[in-house]
Structure formats: structure tokens, C-alpha cells
Amino acid sequence: MFGAIYVGLSGLRAYSNGIQRVSNNVANLNSLGFRASTVTFSNVQTARDYGGISFQNGALGHGGGVGLYDASLNLRSGELRQTENDLDLAIDGNGFLTLLRGTETRYIRTGSFDVDRDGYVVLAGTDWKLGVLDGAGRATPVSIDASRTNVPAVTTRINFADNLSSTATAYTVSDMSVYDASGAKHLWTATFTRTSGTMDWKVKVTDDKGITIGEQTLAFLNGAPTSDTNQLTFADTANALSVVFDFSSNVTSFSAGTVSTLRAAKVDGHAVGSIASIAVNTKGELELSYSNNEKKQIGPVAIAVFRDAHSLRQESAGQFTPEPGADVQLLSSEDPRGGQVLSRRLEASNVDLSQEFGDLILIQRGYQASSQIISVSNDMIQQLFGIRGQG
Template structure:
């Protein structure tokens, strides 16, 4: 009869532990990247062997209560919520972001990252550095300190387009051509096109800078035949201070248009020096720096870990996981379908299912009540047994 009390106590203990687990799940309802754990219970059976107890089922075995089952994580993805920070990262898939701190490695499903004083990308509030894959596929942490500026590139080609009026009686201008010199200095040029008097299809092109100084010496001559630029003169080179810029006019047409010019600079290459304006993860899962000169630089693919057995991971504070070596890790790039895509400006919410937790809560409560009732009834029976002595 006393065994019934111990069985009831095992129920109280198991359901108390179950309540703690449900409480932890519910309390982390709004914790980023939190993975809930499943509450389960398992029976205990014991058989007497050589005067002792062995907890194994078999002939002659009897129930010895209940215990809480092993913790099983729910690794399903939580909702991906949009944010306004480029370094808010999450994974649309089953992989984990890899974090490095000296010789220590941790993993997370999502997190807000920032650049620390040394230029490393770290998880906010910690010194865990985000890992990327180098050219050999090895995880490394990198600093952007040496990438603060993007060097300039001098303008070498200007492509002109549209119509150079064949019957215009005034010079035709293309203004506000923004170019960059060899030192990264920015200039605004103007190109002027005039028909050569008393000639057949002969034209001149003159380029001046923002100070009115003529670029490249004397005007350049080109020829128009049947409304098209003669291929032999379709590219005009203007050289100044050892710097040459080619005007490509192959796409220009020359037809009647009066004195209204539609000629324009369709494209101008080159760019000035740039400073960092953004740091994010692009659609290919690569860390990418954006500069003020509209240039971009890829720093490498974010390292994403795929685990053969995610249940072998150990859950830690702050949405982190650690691996003692039993989970079977493989590092892959973001574009690999086995791990999913790293997304910028998103954070993964907790995957706690509140309705399921409340259902488990009711079952745990009823189980606790039933176990306590067993102890109460057993106690009453023992009391009644003790009272037999005084009867008769």
C-alpha cells in the first residue's frame, strides 16, 4: 500500500516538471528564434530480481509510476517578421547561422547583428562574430575596417544617343555630362556639335569643362552618311592630362529635326570615391557592402550549418544552440536548398503554439490532481488500517 504513495509522488514530480516545461514555452512566446519543447511522459515498470528491483518490463513486472520523457525540441520555423534593419538576419529554411568567439562556436536561427569597434559583425549584446565561408569553404569571421571606402574609377567612355538634327542651323549641345578624373575629382562637361560650312556631312565636336576650358585640344571631326555616323569616325577620343575619354556616337541618328536637339548622354562610366552606406545580405546569401558611389562589394557567403540530428543540439540562453559533436554538422552556402536562404531585414519569431501549450497545461493539471488524489486515498486507507487495532 505504501507503494501507491510513491507512485502518486512520482506523478506529482513528473507533472511538476511538465508544468515547468510548459511554463518555459509560454514565457518565451515572444522570444526571437525560440524553439519550444514537447512535453511527454513515460511509464516506469519494475520487476523483482534477486531481491532487488530492475526497471524493465517483463513477466511479473509491476507499475512503479511515471516520469517525464526526454526533451524533444520542435525545430519547425517560426514566423519571419519584417524589420527595418539590414543586419536583422533569419533563415527561411532549416539551417542555423554560425557564430564564432575565439575557439568557441555557437549557432542561432535568427538575430540582430551590428558592427563592433573592430569592424566585425557581431550578435547584438555579445561578442559572437558572424561566420562567413572563405574561398576554401572554411568558416571565418571578417572585419570591414579596411573596406570603409571604395576607390574611384575614372570615366573612360561616354555613349551618346538620339537624334543629331540634320537641318539645324545652330550648334547642338549635350550639357551636364558628369565625369570623374584619374584622381576621383568630379567635373561637368558640355559637348557642342556643329556642321562644317560648305561641306557634305562634315561635323565637329567640341568638349568644354565647367570652367569653359576646352578639353582635348582642337575640335574633333566626324562624318554623317545617309543619316548615320560613319563607323570610321563614330568614336572620338578627348585626351587631357594623360586621361582619355571616348565619345561613342555609333548609336546616333541624324535626321531632320529643326533646331530642337534630342541628343543626350545615354551612359557615362566611372565613379567617384564612395563611403559605406549599407551592409546587408543579398539575395544570394552573401554579405554585401553598398557604397555612396552606387558600387557594391561582396564579402563572402554567410556560413549556414546543417545538422543531421538537430535534437542533439543543446539549447542555451539568448536563442543560441551549441553542438558537442553529436549533431553531425555540415557547413553550406545560403543558396543550398538543404539549409534555406539567409534573409536580411527579417527576424524569426518563436514557434510556440499557444493553443497546444494550454491543452498540455490542462492535461498536466488533471494528471497532478489525479496523482494527489491517489496519495490522499492511500493515506485514508492506511489510517483506516491503523484504526483496526482499536476495533472489536
């Protein structure tokens, strides 16, 4: 009977710990990146001694009650939710983002990131830095301080495209933005005038002050620019500009009445730019976007993949730490084994509330039954003591 009491106590202990685990799961229903812990019970077998013969966990052993298995994480992905913050990051796949702090490394499924005063991308409210892959495939924190300004680039080429009507006599392409070495913008206008009875066009370039940059001839043969005139260079010595007007591809001259569609399809060069946004692009690279519409990639986000993800231990704030010596591999988004890093996404908890409530009911019944065992055993002991007293 005393053994039955201890068996009942094991049930109270196991189910108390079980309900604590369920409570933690339910309480973290809305915790970002949280992974629910499983609640699994197991019988405990003991040995009995009969006449000096010991039977271990075997035929003549007896039940010693119930125990709670160590927690195992449910690694099923949670729902990916849309946000408005470019540095809200999540992974569509099995991998983990890599966090670095000094010599420490942790992993996380999702998180809201900020840029700290030193230019590092850090998990909001912490000093854990987001890891990106270096040239050797190692995770390293990267500062954007050296890239806060995008230096200007001089315009050297304008590529034209489409049709300059062979039956028209004049056409203008205006407001072409060109940039000098200081990043200053100049607006150029190209006026095309056809010489009567020929397929030769006089090209006159002027700036926004009305100053003539230069005049040259563009000739066509069988609807295509001739090889000796399909690239014309115009130099603005006052602003140290020398720009090639490239008509060598995608430019034609066929009859279209007075309607021409010739346009400046691509103009290189740009003004100075400052950072407008920081996000992760479709290739999983941390990318800076500048006010001058230029972009710069500063490295692919490091995605960690574990051979045995169940060896991870869940820490606070949705972070995970592996067991010592765990086999971890670092990949980029372009490797399908780890998944894709997404901007403007946060992963919700994977807690299944209906499953947790079901476990809650079963645990409650187990606890009640175990307490009843103790109560009945206690009554039997009291009855036995009463019999002894009567004797």
C-alpha cells in the first residue's frame, strides 16, 4: 500500500510538470518564432527481490509509476505574417538566422532587426548581430557605416532605342539627365534634323542653359545606323563631360509618317545618394537602396541548417542554442536546403491551441486519478491500523 502511494505521488509529480509545460506552450501562443514542447509520459519500471533473486525490468518487476519525458521541440514552421518593416526577417524553409555576439553564436527563426549606432544590423532591443556569409562561407557581422553614402558616377554613355521615322524631318529627345564628377545633374536635349533628300540626320545637343554642346551627323542605310556614325561622342569641356550617344543596337529608321519613337533607353552615371532603405532581396542578400536609385549588396544572410535540429535548446526571445559539437552548416538563400530569407515577414508561434487544450484535459484526468490512488491507499492503511488496534 505504501508502494501504491509512491506510485500515486509519481503521477502527481509527472502531471504537475506536464501541465507546467502545456501552460508554457499556451502562454507563448503569440510569441514570435516560439516552438512548442511536446508532453509525453512514460511508465517507470522497478525491480523486486524474491528470495535473493533480483529481476531487473523483467518478468517479476513491478510498476514504479509514471514519468515525464524530456521536452522535445515541435519544429513545424509557424505562419509567416506580413509586416511593413524591411528588416522584419523570417525564413521560408527549415533553416535558422545566425546571431553573433563576441565569441557567442545563437540561432533564430525570425526577428525584428534594427541598425545600431555602429552600423550593424542587430536584433531589436539586443546586441546580437545578424550574420552574413563572408568569402570563406563563415558567418560574420557586417557594418553598413562605410556604405552610408553612394558616391556619384560620371555619365559616359547614353544608349538609344526604337525608331526615328525616315519620312519625318525633325525630332527631339529632351530632358536627358547627365552627371559630372561632382554628382551635379545637367539636362541635355538632342535635336534631330534630317537633310532633305538623304537619310542623314544632324544631331545637335544643347544643355539646360541653351548652350550648344556639339553637332554631329547620324546616317542610316537600309533602316540601320551606319557603322561609322552609330556612336557619336559629345564633349562638354566646361563640366568635364564626354558622353557617347550609342545608336548601334535597337535603333531603326523606317517610315512611320511624322511619328518617331526614338528614346534614351539607358543613361549611365548618377548623383550622390544616401541610404533610403535596408532589406533582404530575392536572392537572400542584405541590400542597401539609395536615394539615387542605386543598390548595393553587402553579403548573403547566413542560414544555419542542423543535422539534428532536435538537439537545439530553446532560449528566451525566440533564440536557440545547439548542443556542444552539434553539426551545423551555413548556407545562403540560393541553396534550397535551408530555405529563403524573406523581408517584411515575421513567423508566428507554432503552438496548436486545440492540441494543447486536449493535452490539458488528459493531464487533469491523470492528476485526478493519481490523487485518488493516494486517497484510497491512505484509507486502506487507516483501516489496517484500525484492525491492529482492535487486536
